[in-house]
Amino acid sequence: MSSTGKANMKKNLYWRLHHWVGLYTGILIGILSLTGALAVFIPEIDAWILKNHYAATSTSTAGTIRFGNSVHTLAQQYPNYSSMMINLPETEGQVASVDLIVPSAGKGSERHDFLIDVGGDRIVAWRNHQNSLANYLRQMHVRLYEGYWGRQLVGLGGIGLAVVAITGLAIYGNFMKKQAWPAIRQKANIRIIMADWHKMLGISALAFNLVIALTGAWLGLQPQLMRWFNITTPNAYKAPVIMEPDADRALVVDWQKALSAVKKEFPDLDPRHLLPSTNGSATITVRGNINGLIYERNINTLVLSKTTYEPIFKYDVRNQSMADKFYFIQEALHFGDFGGLALKIIYAFLGLTSGFLSISGFVIYIYRRGKKKQAPDRVMKIVFAYSMLVLLFLVTIALVSLFVGYAEASFLAGIIINVLLLALLAYTLVRYVMRKRQAAKIAG
């Protein structure tokens, strides 16, 4: 075969891959694009809700924060709590929150968020952690609200997006011919216009979408990959157990002393989470960020003794190996959590391009399938119907999660997703068998 023939075969293979992978993962990419564009603003949305819906604000001034009495009251009110995490406010005027997990008879456990005015050291509001909008946005983007293999599905969506981005680049020249970037043939039919937008936006946001795809694939498949390749979380630390769990929980912590110890031992750390131990190790784990670095939130760690406030373990990402840094850069790169609000707006805008690409790709597919005889309004009706069904799914799960409960929403999402997946598999299988039979009939 000539070199031109081989090159054409390769291009054809790339096109087929782009076509089929795009078709089968397009709807997933569309959902992830929309939820991802919202998910980058989770901290801002949550802060707004706390301030305006729960009227939870702080009277703290000059950066002094006090929350010890409130935490102590909660520990006495829920003496059998299994986990407590104190989330410190990011900016002045914000409240601190205590994320408390309490075993519950018959229900497994309950997860509460108590909001504390760090000026007056008083609890000002309560909410169910699981049913919050912030939790909905995160869970929908991370696992489509499907607890069993939703996260892996999202990871596969990431692989799909990477494949369509790479194959799209490989076939870009073939589809441009004499066309110039960023020209759109406005007077052509809707298929040509959509194809032009598809190529123009696809190539313009290629690097961004590739980064989102690869980091998303890693984050989605991370639990499985870590299990298969025996990878451990780099900053994991298990302190030895030195007392009974009940005695550990009963220890009263002087949080001002703990924060002073953090300042002394890890001056660059901006502490965000404080976790008193409940297993008998008598420790306080402090997690936070070092300003100006592109790493996942709250990975820098300082473990202090609950009784002496002496440091037991320190994890400063700056002093770690390249492998550790590479591990922790993924989430920051994926969510654009390193350049303030401006970068988040850029991320949201560029992130929505993959959603548009999945819609425009679908329009082109429907036209092609109908041998270019499809009426434009019929094509747009089909695309509109699919888009509305996706929105209906997202809104329904959101409403169930916010007003009924997380478990019920997760159950419903699990049914919808798995039934749809099964239907898609069955349809593909039946179609394949029918085609084979038809081909055999013609050959026979």
Next chain:
Amino acid sequence: MMKKKQHVLIEHYLIPAVLFMLNICLVHFVYLLVAGIGHNIAYAAALAIALLAMGGALLLKRKSYLIFSIAFYLLLLLGPFSGLLNPLH
């Protein structure tokens, strides 16, 4: 023939390459504005010039401009790794 070759080189290869680098440069620039412009204003200014150079090259679509803008940004991007430039110090 020459014109077609030039068109293919610019439209099919150089413009996608500039757009690819432009995505990275934009995020890089905004990150530096938020995280560390106080440390090295010259580096941030050079990044802004790289952004403008790539944007301008996309408008003008000249082979030399496109190649120069990619090379300039690559130097800024890879410089810190090679020790030539240190943007945050």
